[in-house]
Every structure is written in C-alpha cells, then in structure tokens.
Amino acid sequence: MASALINVPAKAKRGDIIEIKTLMSHIMETGYRHTATGEVVPRDIITSFTCRFNGAEIFRADLFPAISANPFITFFTTVTQSGKFEFEWIGDKGFSETASASITVE
Amino acid sequence: MRSFSAITAALLVAGAVGATEIPQAERRSGYSFMKPDTRAMQDEDTANPGMLWVLDGEALWKRKSGAAEKACADCHGDISTSMKGIAARYPAFDNATGRPIDLEQRINSCRANHQQATPLPFESRELLALAAFVARQSQGVPIETGADPQLAPFIAKGRELYMQRQGQLNLGCTNCHDDNWDKRLAGSAITQGHPTGYPLYRLEWQSLGSLQRRLRACITGIRAQAYDYGAPELVELELYLMSRAREMPMETPAVRP
Numbered sequence: 001m002a003s004a005l006i007n008v009p010a011k012a013k014r015g016d017i018i019e020i021k022t023l024m025s026h027i028m029e030t031g032y033r034h035t036a037t038g039e040v041v042p043r044d045i046i047t048s049f050t051c052r053f054n055g056a057e058i059f060r061a062d063l064f065p066a067i068s069a070n071p072f073i074t075f076f077t078t079v080t081q082s083g084k085f086e087f088e089w090i091g092d093k094g095f096s097e098t099a100s101a102s103i104t105v106e
Numbered sequence: 107m108r109s110f111s112a113i114t115a116a117l118l119v120a121g122a123v124g125a126t127e128i129p130q131a132e133r134r135s136g137y138s139f140m141k142p143d144t145r146a147m148q149d150e151d152t153a154n155p156g157m158l159w160v161l162d163g164e165a166l167w168k169r170k171s172g173a174a175e176k177a178c179a180d181c182h183g184d185i186s187t188s189m190k191g192i193a194a195r196y197p198a199f200d201n202a203t204g205r206p207i208d209l210e211q212r213i214n215s216c217r218a219n220h221q222q223a224t225p226l227p228f229e230s231r232e233l234l235a236l237a238a239f240v241a242r243q244s245q246g247v248p249i250e251t252g253a254d255p256q257l258a259p260f261i262a263k264g265r266e267l268y269m270q271r272q273g274q275l276n277l278g279c280t281n282c283h284d285d286n287w288d289k290r291l292a293g294s295a296i297t298q299g300h301p302t303g304y305p306l307y308r309l310e311w312q313s314l315g316s317l318q319r320r321l322r323a324c325i326t327g328i329r330a331q332a333y334d335y336g337a338p339e340l341v342e343l344e345l346y347l348m349s350r351a352r353e354m355p356m357e358t359p360a361v362r363p
Contacts (some may be wrong), residue, residue, distance in 0.1 A: 007152035025158040069312035
C-alpha cells in the first residue's frame with residue numbers, strides 16, 4: 001500500500017519560485033537493527049529520488065539509512081512554462097514508485 | 107542524576123499536596139507544546155505523514171472483505187457523513203459485551219459480525235489505517251466521550267487507575283499530567299495528556315500508533331508492567347482520558363514528537 005503525497009501549486013506566474021513538497025510512504029529500515037533472536041533486519045530503504053519536468057531532470061537526491069521513515073522531500077524551482085512534474089522513488093528490494101503533478105503557468 | 111532527584115523531589119512534594127485536576131479553561135492540547143516545525147507538519151495534509159495511513163484507510167474502506175463479501179462502504183455509505191463525529195464519542199458502550207470498547211475494537215467487532223472477516227491485529231497497518239480514516243472524519247469536532255450514563259462506572263475505574271501510584275517509580279499518571287504538565291522531563295514537554303489526535307504519527311515511532319500503544323509506553327516508563335493490548339484497564343483509561351478532554355477538538359491524524 002505504498003502511496004505518495006505531492007504538493008505542487010496548480011497555477012503560477014512565469015518566473016515564480018515555487019515550492020514542491022513530496023511525502024513517500026516507506027519504512028526506511030536501516031539494516032543496522034537486530035531482531036530479538038539476533039538476526040540482522042535486512043536493509044530496506046529508498047536509495048534515490050528524482051524529479052523531472054517535461055522530461056528533463058531538475059532535482060535528484062540520494063537517500064541513506066539515517067533518513068527517517070516516510071521521507072519528506074521539499075525543494076524549490078523556478079517555473080518558465082506549463083508542464084508536468086514526474087517524481088520517481090527507487091529503493092531496495094525492487095522498490096519503485098512514481099507520481100506526477102501538472103502546473104499551469106500564466 | 108541531580109536533576110533526576112530534583113524531579114523526584116518535586117513530584118513527592120506535588121504528591122503530598124494531592125493531585126489537582128486541570129481547570130477547563132487551562133486545558134491544552136499536546137499540539138500547543140510542540141515546536142512550530144512539528145505544528146506545520148500536522149497542519150498541512152501533504153506534509154502530515156499520518157495522511158498516508160488515512161489514504162490506505164480509504165482504500166480499505168472500499169475493499170470487500172470476509173466471507174460476507176462486504177466492504178465498510180456497502181453498509182456505511184459516504185464516510186464524510188456517516189462517520190462524522192463518531193470517533194469523538196469513543197470509547198463507547200458496547201451492548202453486546204456490556205463494556206466500553208474503543209474505535210479499533212469497534213472496527214474489529216464490525217469485521218467479525220458484519221463482514222465475517224478475521225479481526226485485524228492491534229497496531230497492524232490495516233487497523234490503524236481504518237481507525238485513522240474514520241477518526242479523520244471527526245477532525246475539528248469537539249470530543250463528547252462519556253456522555254452515555256452507562257459509562258459512568260467505567261470512567262470512575264479509569265480515573266482510579268489514572269490516580270493510582272504504581273511501578274518501581276511509584277508514579278500515577280496524575281503526578282505528571284495534572285501536577286507537572288508545565289514542566290519538562292529529560293528535555294521534553296510533559297503535556298496534559300489529552301488524547302485529542304489518535305491514532306497519531308509520532309516522530310519517535312516513525313509510524314502511526316494508537317492511544318493504547320502510547321499508554322503502554324507511559325506505563326513502561328514508570329517501570330510498571332504494561333497491560334496487554336485490548337485489556338479492559340487500558341480501555342477504561344482511554345475512556346477516562348477522552349472524557350477528561352471533553353469539548354476539545356479532535357485533531358486526527360495528529361503529529362507528535
């Protein structure tokens with residue numbers, strides 16, 4: 001039941017600086033913890049987050065074990081034209097999620 | 107160590123004076139003790155991780171389950187009208203068992219009786235998600251728990267437990283949450299213990315959790331033996347706390363440090 005929450009303004013003026021907020025559901029298991037019987041709990045984290053605008057990469061982040069569960073990533077960008085933001089999270093155990101949001105620039 | 111003995115001394119003094127209940131006008135939600143960053147997290151739905159469970163709950167609400175092949179939505183219809191204000195009345199009196207039950211137990215009893223499905227384990231993602239989705243419909247609604255006169259003896263039992271000193275530290279809930287809520291314990295605000303936002307997302311847990319989980323953590327903190335999930339004592343304590351928070355607005359899904 002992985003799911004993402006995305007906050008991108010629906011409209012902006014050309015040249016505006018906008019804030020993009022993303023929240024992804026993930027346990028971010030560090031790989032450093034042990035069970036009661038002493039076995040290592042295998043690492044299960046998101047390793048990479050990418051944002052593309054109309055196909056061009058505008059933001060990328062690598063994630064590491066110290067990052068909390070359900071990572072909340074926000075960043076700013078300048079908008080010059082209408083288009084579509086595409087978000088992608090990739091992680092351990094074949095984790096791969098995508099989401100998208102459109103913006104109209106006036 | 108010195109500050110610890112100072113706290114103990116302060117608590118002993120407070121204990122000697124006797125527990126004083128918080129006047130209505132001075133009641134404060136845990137929200138008001140939080141830093142602006144954490145408040146902002148709770149206030150915005152796209153920043154509040156509790157909303158991830160609410161979204162899951164929405165999917166589960168519509169999914170057919172159990173031998174009866176029924177979804178919650180098949181009986182309850184549009185959740186925004188059918189469940190508005192419901193969580194603000196829980197724990198509520200259950201006629202079948204003659205006892206109060208909390209929202210999670212109500213969901214499981216509904217699953218067993220109407221969906222003929224197996225009950226969901228306490229603190230499972232599914233149960234928390236459904237509870238969060240139902241309670242979310244009461245966001246902003248004033249708490250009404252305890253209005254039912256049948257609950258009176260159970261509220262009294264919960265209050266007794268709240269006042270009872272126990273554990274190796276020999277503390278009752280009241281010694282911190284009524285007498286010392288304006289102070290700090292190991293750098294954290296003590297708070298008044300009003301359960302306005304459950305199930306809520308605790309940054310410490312990195313997850314959503316129920317009021318029972320929180321109570322068990324607190325009981326372990328005073329080094330007493332925690333009650334099992336679903337124990338009558340925990341439900342009575344939940345009931346007392348909710349009735350103590352009457353008229354305060356629901357915040358589910360809240361965020362707490």
